[in-house]
Amino acid sequence: MALRGNLRDFTVTQLLNLINLANKTGTLLVEGPNEVARIAFRDGKLAYAQLGQEDNRLAAILHRANRLTTGQLRVIQMRASSLSDKELGLSLINANYLTQEDVLNALHAYFTDIIRRLFAWVEGTFHFENEMLPPEDRITVRLDLENLIIEGARQLREFEQLQDEIPSLDMALRFTERPGANLQKMNLSVEEWRVVSYISPRNTIQQIAAACKMNDMEIRRIIYGLLQAGLVEVVRIENVxxxxxxxxxxxxxxxxxxxxxxxxxxxxxxxxxx
Amino acid sequence: MQTVKMVVTGPFSAGKTEFIRSVSEIDVVSTERKITGDSERTVKQATTVAMDFGRITVDEDLVLYLFGTPGQKRFDFMWEILSEGMLGFIVMVDSTRPETFREARSILETFRAYAPTPYVVAANKQDASEAWELEDMRHALRLDSKVKLLPCVATDKNTVKNVLLELLYSILAEMETSEK
Structure with a gap:
């Protein structure tokens, strides 16, 4: 059955959240007004990304990451164009020109940058192709989505939308029982940590906002991010x-x-x- | 005569009226009006403006009333009135319209705040080819694994019965839990 819809109704952040929580494997195709993004996931983790006609071969990615000079890129494109990404990566590592970590870091940075650009898309349609993955010769990564989701949620500024997401501040929060989620690995801001420290089924969101000296908008934005990352869930206040x-x-x-x-x-x- | 009531809520055009119609023993007392808004009219021609009302007589002493809430947000002042004294509630969600999921979640949270009674979520139109899978809907609606998300086709009496029964089982389970 279909996982398809419109970005006006379902943001990219929400889609990442769904893919993350459902541990999905496949490719998310997002058709914006001008270009198409193809984002592949394996077991709910980011594996690969491609935006429009942008050159996303390894050599071009390493060049963008300043790991290859323009001259080196040109030489590779001329003399080693038949090499697959995996073969090129291995050649560069074996020649001690780059480490495996350098290659992976460049890919991580490139793929996450594509996701960041997608956050700005508000018009377009999406659909998810189950089990569709990039060609075998491409290097895939395994990136947790939680930090990207939190980052995406931070960009959400529309109060109305936040109000729809969290209509009542009289509810409480509790940490979800997700064995995969590790708070220590997340890059939370000081404000987010402050809110996290007050999370308990005995504290209403309103009380947490008061303790952290935050207004409705600020607390909603932070809690929305934590909800989207699947770290917390809304519950009724305890002792009910x-x-x-x-x-x-x-x-x-x-x-x-x-x-x-x-x-x-x-x-x-x-x-x-x- | 004893009466109890359950509320069927959900976004505009989720299938609440059809749901009640499938099991009510009386013709649903519906207060449908012709839709004036262009965007809403593309979805359906008439909508419930006050409430739907269905009845199931259990025996000579007991009657169950089913109330359907108006789906359009501008009638949400009716929700609190309808939620008063309900035994439990059902949130209907159209599985083929992901654009309504956010609103469905918001309605769910609002009803939970009105009354801490048991509830279930019915994923309507599961027979349609473009329907989202239940597990995807669970994540999109951010439903805890303990919340019952049930496949439903509002025009199919059996699936409607199943949703009502699951809600009643939840009510019974909560009574038993509170006894411990």
Missing amino acids: PAAVEKARAAAMPAQNKEEQKSLVNRLISRIRSI
């Missing part, structure tokens, strides 16, 4: 059993627990028989 009881009492004609259960069981039997 009394409120639950009260709500149920208001909803139930029967006050006795056993009668209430019997009433629900009667409803179940009736619905089954429809």
